[in-house]
Amino acid sequence: MSATSKNKKQSNSDNTSGDPDYWExxxxxxxxxxxxxxxxANLKQICEEHLANxxxxxxxxxxxxxxxxxxxxxxxxxxxxxNLPTPMRKIIGDLSNTERVLVGLQLRRG
Amino acid sequence: MALQKAQTGxxxxxxxxDGGLPQGRPSLVCGSAGSGKTLFGIEFLVHGILDxxxxxxxxxxxxxxxxxxxxxxxxxxxxxDLISQKKLILDEVQIEHTEIExxxxxxxxxxxxxxxxxxxxxxxxxxxxxxxxxxxSVLEDEFTLRSELHRLFRWLKDKGVTAIITAERGQNxxxxxxxxxxxxxxxILLDHRSTEQIATRRLRIVKYRGSSHGTNEYPxxxxxxxxxxxxxxxxxLNHIATNERISSGVPQLDIMLGGEGYYQGSSILISGTAGSGKTxxACHFANSTCQDGKRCLYFAFExxxxxxxxxxxxxxxxxxQWLQTGNLRFSATxxxxxxxxxxxxxxxxxxxxxxxNVVIIxxxxxxxxxxxxxxxxxxxxxxxxxxxxxxxxxxxTSLTKDxxxxxxxxxxxxxxxxxxxxxxxxxxxxxxxxxxxxxxSRGMAHSNQVQEFLLTGHxxxxxxxxxxxxxxxxxxxxxxxxxxxxxxxxxxxxxxxxRQRVLATKRQILESQIAVLQAQIETEAEETRxxxxxxxxxxxxxxxxRQLVAQSRKVESEHSA
Numbered sequence: 001m002s003a004t005s006k007n008k009k010q011s012n013s014d015n016t017s018g019d020p021d022y023w024e025x026x027x028x029x030x031x032x033x034x035x036x037x038x039x040x041a042n043l044k045q046i047c048e049e050h051l052a053n054x055x056x057x058x059x060x061x062x063x064x065x066x067x068x069x070x071x072x073x074x075x076x077x078x079x080x081x082x083n084l085p086t087p088m089r090k091i092i093g094d095l096s097n098t099e100r101v102l103v104g105l106q107l108r109r110g
Numbered sequence: 111m112a113l114q115k116a117q118t119g120x121x122x123x124x125x126x127x128d129g130g131l132p133q134g135r136p137s138l139v140c141g142s143a144g145s146g147k148t149l150f151g152i153e154f155l156v157h158g159i160l161d162x163x164x165x166x167x168x169x170x171x172x173x174x175x176x177x178x179x180x181x182x183x184x185x186x187x188x189x190x191d192l193i194s195q196k197k198l199i200l201d202e203v204q205i206e207h208t209e210i211e212x213x214x215x216x217x218x219x220x221x222x223x224x225x226x227x228x229x230x231x232x233x234x235x236x237x238x239x240x241x242x243x244x245x246x247s248v249l250e251d252e253f254t255l256r257s258e259l260h261r262l263f264r265w266l267k268d269k270g271v272t273a274i275i276t277a278e279r280g281q282n283x284x285x286x287x288x289x290x291x292x293x294x295x296x297x298i299l300l301d302h303r304s305t306e307q308i309a310t311r312r313l314r315i316v317k318y319r320g321s322s323h324g325t326n327e328y329p330x331x332x333x334x335x336x337x338x339x340x341x342x343x344x345x346x347l348n349h350i351a352t353n354e355r356i357s358s359g360v361p362q363l364d365i366m367l368g369g370e371g372y373y374q375g376s377s378i379l380i381s382g383t384a385g386s387g388k389t390x391x392a393c394h395f396a397n398s399t400c401q402d403g404k405r406c407l408y409f410a411f412e413x414x415x416x417x418x419x420x421x422x423x424x425x426x427x428x429x430x431q432w433l434q435t436g437n438l439r440f441s442a443t444x445x446x447x448x449x450x451x452x453x454x455x456x457x458x459x460x461x462x463x464x465x466x467n468v469v470i471i472x473x474x475x476x477x478x479x480x481x482x483x484x485x486x487x488x489x490x491x492x493x494x495x496x497x498x499x500x501x502x503x504x505x506x507t508s509l510t511k512d513x514x515x516x517x518x519x520x521x522x523x524x525x526x527x528x529x530x531x532x533x534x535x536x537x538x539x540x541x542x543x544x545x546x547x548x549x550x551s552r553g554m555a556h557s558n559q560v561q562e563f564l565l566t567g568h569x570x571x572x573x574x575x576x577x578x579x580x581x582x583x584x585x586x587x588x589x590x591x592x593x594x595x596x597x598x599x600x601x602x603x604x605x606x607x608x609r610q611r612v613l614a615t616k617r618q619i620l621e622s623q624i625a626v627l628q629a630q631i632e633t634e635a636e637e638t639r640x641x642x643x644x645x646x647x648x649x650x651x652x653x654x655x656r657q658l659v660a661q662s663r664k665v666e667s668e669h670s671a
Binding site for chain 1: 201203204205210211212213214215216217218219220221223224226227228245249
């Protein structure tokens with residue numbers, strides 16, 4: 001895992017987006033801060049545990065692309081957005097509270 | 111170091127704050143729902159762009175961009191244009207509570223980045239955040255939220271932008287979530303109250319650090335020109351008096367006022383019972399003002415303008431022409447349309463926009479339907495003071511209901527008035543006639559005579575009342591008296607003429623007598639002359655005889671002589 005300051009980073013294999021089990025996740029950060037690094041680490045762990053390779057994580061650094069903050073309606077940082085599967089879910093925070101992350105991602109009843 | 115202020119361009123606001131909002135700092139505008147906070151912020155930004163060349167950013171947490179654009183048109187602001195000219199950015203923040211899970215530490219950098227990006231992209235100097243309190247109902251972690259708010263307002267100061275933060279009014283606190291802790295340089299409260307079905311808007315400066323400010327509540331209107339805040343609540347008596355005079359439109363009234371009419375910038379009251387002719391006097395004044403090429407603003411609280419115009423035509427005044435030239439403007443509203451203070455604000459705005467030389471209010475007593483006497487007097491005091499400062503001559507009419515207490519003007523504003531004409535009806539012998547007299551007129555010698563007041567087809571005419579042996583006569587009584595006196599005059603005239611004729615005859619007779627006597631004397635004189643000449647002749651002849659005899663006795667005479 002290197003260079004989260006890159007614009008986009010893909011993790012794991014590309015898969016056909018027609019797959020209903022395929023997850024598209026975006027993590028919005030504001031530079032390389034402890035919170036953003038923690039968030040990414042937590043995210044990877046959760047994905048590997050629960051999503052079995054059927055996911056793609058995009059990291060967007062708002063310091064590099066500030067205009068995306070308005071377009072995607074980001075207020076808090078870090079924010080994790082699940083674009084697929086729908087409905088869209090937003091989760092804010094460094095994802096330390098795994099339970100709540102799973103509830104938020106609808107991977108667990110909450 | 112003096113506090114720098116940023117002018118808002120909002121009518122009246124910069125006056126009451128002596129310069130505007132604190133520059134480069136956030137100010138709090140709080141009020142209940144519908145009090146106008148968002149519109150205030152919008153107007154602040156729009157004036158910033160149009161008048162002071164300061165681009166602006168509006169971050170909205172409640173309304174969408176489209177809603178904002180629509181709402182702004184109600185105050186005459188075209189936000190779409192400004193956006194496309196890149197002078198304004200509207201950013202709507204949509205946060206749904208249902209789609210958020212808080213899962214650990216976070217901060218609001220996303221908001222900072224958005225705000226910073228928007229400000230930097232157009233070089234904004236003004237920012238409005240409306241209303242950040244929404245975050246309190248969306249985010250659970252209040253601790254983080256509050257510390258981030260703290261950080262936000264420091265960040266805004268560092269950015270050097272003049273910001274307005276809107277907040278909702280709290281029940282026991284100024285704002286619901288205590289934002290006044292963070293934004294403490296300037297706090298403005300917008301109030302929207304409804305008493306007895308009449309709504310009033312008021313603005314109050316709760317706090318303005320480093321600046322002296324009035325602590326009163328200032329009434330305001332939100333109209334299609336934006337906010338109109340009435341900047342005057344208490345007036346000093348420091349208007350300068352002029353010596354210029356302006357005709358009342360009725361030459362005989364001018365004569366009653368020492369010959370020249372009212373003082374420019376003075377206040378005139380015409381009071382009288384119903385139908386006594388107050389509106390006619392007011393309209394004569396309006397007419398002559400317009401004839402002079404000046405402007406007249408006529409506030410009608412009882413009759414519609416077309417009714418007034420029609421009525422005036424019957425006494426020979428054509429007011430319609432002045433409407434068309436633009437010299438005359440009517441503003442007709444039922445007093446019960448809004449509260450007293452709203453009327454004052456609306457009138458103030460119209461006066462500022464139209465800039466008349468003369469203002470007429472007809473009648474002021476209608477205003478007592480919406481306020482008690484004290485409130486009406488207070489409102490009129492403010493209005494008249496304002497007009498005096500601007501040298502605008504003000505004529506007001508007042509309906510007096512009680513004929514026995516005519517001189518106690520109902521609204522008791524006579525102390526504000528410089529010239530006061532009282533119209534009275536008097537009933538004698540089964541008819542009513544009108545009388546007018548000047549009760550007072552400051553600064554000039556005015557007639558104290560009561561005159562009869564007539565509305566003819568050529569306008570108002572004043573006629574001297576007849577003072578009989580012990581009574582004043584008006585109307586037909588006066589006419590009868592006039593005829594009687596005329597008849598008496600004629601009789602006397604005839605008497606004189608006949609006497610003169612008699613005298614002339616006598617003179618003639620005398621003269622002819624004299625002529626006869628003179629002729630007699632002449633005759634006698636002639637006879638006497640003849641007698642004398644005869645005698646003379648005789649004497650001469652005797653002398654001649656003697657000479658002849660003497661000659662014939664020449665020798666003797668030679669010898670004897």
